[in-house]
Amino acid sequence: MTEEEPMDTAVSLVQAYLHVNGYFTVVEHPVLERLRGGQVRTVTDLDVLAYRLPGAGHDLIHRRSGTGPQRLSPEVDPALGAPTGRADMIVGEVKEGRARLNPALRDPATLEVALARFGCCPAQEARDVSRRLLNHGRAATRAGHEIRVVAFGGTPGHVEPHNPWTTVPMNHVVKYLQAYLHAHWQGLRHAQIHDEGLAVLALMEKWGLSHPAAGRLPVP
Template structure:
């Protein structure tokens, strides 16, 4: 997995999203099936998502929930995000704006029936966000090292903000997280950095 994609995946998971990275979109070509593109990240969040820390001995349970306001996720609506991740400028590539690609993703994940998907994709490309017949929200997002000022027609976020948010999350919940071993490449590396910075002051 690309390092930048791994950072964004960790960030979205901390914010309560289920994620799929580098998702291949297939198409029927003239000489067989081909990969049209790989989408960097698809994310899905239910309202009220968070991490529950159960009490094994009957003591008080702990609810670990952190939602970054900059992410703009709705409080009372299922949110699906189709995201591109760049190490340079945050922007959507041509494939992420391809109506056929977006149709395939929404139908494949069961978010929208095939007979309803065309107008949803049209609104998504026009506004960067659309409501599905199910009541769910779907939106386009781009992550990168820089974000140009002005309207983009999609949600744009700097990777620097992503890193700072993850570091603050580690500090806020260090008393819990320091006991865990994380296999995720980005989050695990940030854990190692935090342990090294703290030294004996754990």
């Protein structure tokens, strides 16, 4: 994504959702293919690549009280299906409609390039890992972390059936963010929020327009 191109709204919301769950993210990353004659074409854009270290969360510092940091969210949303006790990398596809993978992302070569590019596994291991990812939806690397394919999109009744990867409905993403803002508003209302999607939801919380069920949704 270039500076001139606005981020897709659904991708922005997923990025915010992953951020509050402790993930570092790269969004809309192009996968390029070199053609004959030296020309280059874009095969696809990877909507989101995310990485989370074990135990990641948000801490508040109490400078005057002398107490230790206060952790806002020590747990990751169970809907993400993150592994326990090991680093987690997500290759995510984001759709406004049915949650599914683009044809290019179903190509092991595309995943192989992405995995090798970001250094999550050596190039000689990336081919095997990419094939296991497509067959099983997740794969452990020799380095000890886990890589998973996650499709975001639609609603629970509009997902691609019989697939091995994790699916997270977009309506859950939005409700989770609203619940997170509502539960931690006393601290977050002082923060400068730069995630575009989260910033809009924060304004809604500030104006009293948050989802009516936000206070009842379970948020770590």
